[in-house]
Amino acid sequence: xxxxxxxxxxxxxxxxxxxxxxxxxxxxxxxxxxxxxxxxxxxxxxxxxxxxxxxxxxxxxxxxxxxxxxxxxxxxxxxxxxxxxxxxxxxxxxxxxxxxxxxxxxxxxxxxxxxxxxxxxxxxxxxxxxxxxxxxxxxxxxxxxxxxxxxxxxxxxxxxxxxxxxxxxxxxxxxxxxxxxxxxxxxxxxxxxxxxxxxxxxxxxxxxxxxxxxxxxxxxxxxxxxxxxxxxxxxxxxxxxxxxxxxxxxxx
Amino acid sequence: xxxxxxxxxxxxxxxxxxxxxxxxxxxxxxxxxxxxxxxxxxxxxxxxxxxxxxxxxxxxxxxxxxxxxxxxxxxxxxxxxxxxxxxxxxxxxxxxxxxxxxxxxxxxxxxxxxxxxxxxxxxxxxxxxxxxxxxxxxxxxxxxxxxxxxxxxxxxxxxxxxxxxxxxxxxxxxxxxxxxxxxxxxxxxxxxxxxxxxxxxxxxxxxxxxxxxxxxxxxxxxxxxxxxxxxxxxxxxxxxxxxxxxxxxxxxxxxxxxxx
Numbered sequence: 001x002x003x004x005x006x007x008x009x010x011x012x013x014x015x016x017x018x019x020x021x022x023x024x025x026x027x028x029x030x031x032x033x034x035x036x037x038x039x040x041x042x043x044x045x046x047x048x049x050x051x052x053x054x055x056x057x058x059x060x061x062x063x064x065x066x067x068x069x070x071x072x073x074x075x076x077x078x079x080x081x082x083x084x085x086x087x088x089x090x091x092x093x094x095x096x097x098x099x100x101x102x103x104x105x106x107x108x109x110x111x112x113x114x115x116x117x118x119x120x121x122x123x124x125x126x127x128x129x130x131x132x133x134x135x136x137x138x139x140x141x142x143x144x145x146x147x148x149x150x151x152x153x154x155x156x157x158x159x160x161x162x163x164x165x166x167x168x169x170x171x172x173x174x175x176x177x178x179x180x181x182x183x184x185x186x187x188x189x190x191x192x193x194x195x196x197x198x199x200x201x202x203x204x205x206x207x208x209x210x211x212x213x214x215x216x217x218x219x220x221x222x223x224x225x226x227x228x229x230x231x232x233x234x235x236x237x238x239x240x241x242x243x244x245x246x247x248x249x250x251x252x
Numbered sequence: 253x254x255x256x257x258x259x260x261x262x263x264x265x266x267x268x269x270x271x272x273x274x275x276x277x278x279x280x281x282x283x284x285x286x287x288x289x290x291x292x293x294x295x296x297x298x299x300x301x302x303x304x305x306x307x308x309x310x311x312x313x314x315x316x317x318x319x320x321x322x323x324x325x326x327x328x329x330x331x332x333x334x335x336x337x338x339x340x341x342x343x344x345x346x347x348x349x350x351x352x353x354x355x356x357x358x359x360x361x362x363x364x365x366x367x368x369x370x371x372x373x374x375x376x377x378x379x380x381x382x383x384x385x386x387x388x389x390x391x392x393x394x395x396x397x398x399x400x401x402x403x404x405x406x407x408x409x410x411x412x413x414x415x416x417x418x419x420x421x422x423x424x425x426x427x428x429x430x431x432x433x434x435x436x437x438x439x440x441x442x443x444x445x446x447x448x449x450x451x452x453x454x455x456x457x458x459x460x461x462x463x464x465x466x467x468x469x470x471x472x473x474x475x476x477x478x479x480x481x482x483x484x485x486x487x488x489x490x491x492x493x494x495x496x497x498x499x500x501x502x503x504x505x506x507x508x509x510x511x512x
Contacts, residue, residue, distance in 0.1 A: 156344035157357075163305055164417050165333035165361020170368045174357050178349045 047227035054225045058232045061210030068127050068209050069196040072134025079139040084146025107140030112198050116207040127208030134195050145187040153179035186248055193244050200233055256421050256453035257281040262313035273299040275477040286444040288468035289457040292497055296477040297457035301423045305338045318420055334361035337419030341426045343410040345398045351409050352394040355381050358416030384415040387446045404435045415446055422447050424456035440467040461493045
């Protein structure tokens with residue numbers, strides 16, 4: 001048997017095995033699935049009509065989520081500038097960018113919700129742990145993007161400025177930055193959008209924002225109020241995405 | 253006679269290649285002259301210019317530029333780098349920046365570190381930049397972004413940036429290879445004229461003998477990494493030029509002709 005054929009067979013067997021194993025152990029019962037329909041219908045029925053009296057809570061929660069996303073993104077940008085430089089092969093030696101890139105991959109591997117839980121434990125309830133968690137979590141991606149932006153520019157002007165006697169930081173400012181600025185703007189806006197989406201759920205673990213109200217209303221069976229908050233979240237996500245699409249068009 | 257560059261027994265092989273790019277080169281470039289480096293593609297012209305600019309490591313021999321010896325193992329001290337200006341073949345401009353910003357970039361090596369980082373020029377810097385723009389005939393393009401310019405205009409910006417760094421030795425790598433003959437003459441005329449007006453030495457490479465004759469006082473012929481001739485322009489004869497560009501002898505038994 002040729003190696004490629006064997007490889008294909010092994011892959012198929014592995015996928016089939018994984019699916020069968022999951023069915024055997026995941027407690028998937030047909031009767032439970034069948035009874036879910038009426039329950040979901042009941043659930044949706046109780047959500048409708050959404051209760052508009054929670055407008056004040058929606059405003060307060062959305063504003064807090066927005067603040068968490070803005071300050072979390074700001075923190076990530078501040079952390080990502082030095083880390084992005086240290087992760088770029090244009091600016092530093094292999095002995096530096098290798099370990100920094102590994103560190104960033106490690107940061108990216110930790111889910112936001114986990115960081116948020118740890119931060120709630122460390123600094124207490126409220127938006128502060130949310131901001132710290134978002135800043136930390138987003139840095140893993142943003143610093144990597146910044147490093148790629150630095151490494152993606154044309155090298156010739158950098159060499160020209162070096163030949164003219166400019167040092168590394170001066171070259172970064174005057175040869176690299178003008179070339180990478182639109183990429184940085186686009187990446188930062190993209191990350192802000194992700195931060196906003198992800199910070200919507202932070203309230204569930206007590207790290208501030210609108211998620212707190214969804215959590216509270218669902219737990220206390222006030223589904224009509226939870227529905228209002230959910231609608232507000234959906235509107236917010238769509239609005240942010242629309243704004244981003246418009247801004248990204250400007251920056252490219 | 254003062255000397256802009258002195259080269260003794262210089263050899264260099266690019267890392268990862270077998271054939272030497274420069275082999276036992278010895279040269280004297282007198283200060284204040286315009287000198288042409290003439291030779292076919294792959295002769296070693298770019299390598300020699302980059303080496304004089306202090307950008308190559310691992311060569312052997314002795315090289316001194318503007319009175320200071322170059323170290324084969326490390327770049328020249330940063331304070332000396334503006335003294336040697338380089339006009340890159342592909343211009344090497346920051347495309348998204350304006351013409352003014354690109355020419356100001358030539359001043360960065362002359363500024364104190366903080367001023368360079370902030371990119372805030374003094375009145376003196378601006379005066380030099382304005383003069384460079386005017387000499388290159390692009391004073392009216394100062395506010396334009398480089399990515400909106402033609403090839404000839406970009407070459408003028410590249411030369412203006414080089415002039416702005418107030419070099420005493422100007423190295424130009426094929427400065428007119430991408431231009432039509434009329435434009436090529438204009439550019440070489442402004443390059444050698446600006447160098448003369450500033451008392452600087454100009455060393456430019458070219459593969460066009462007629463342009464070298466028109467704009468250089470001295471012509472150095474290079475082929476296969478070796479100096480073939482080094483003569484004042486009036487003494488250059490046709491036979492030597494023809495020999496410089498002759499095709500490589502057919503290799504016995506292959507029937508193929510390698511054209512350099």
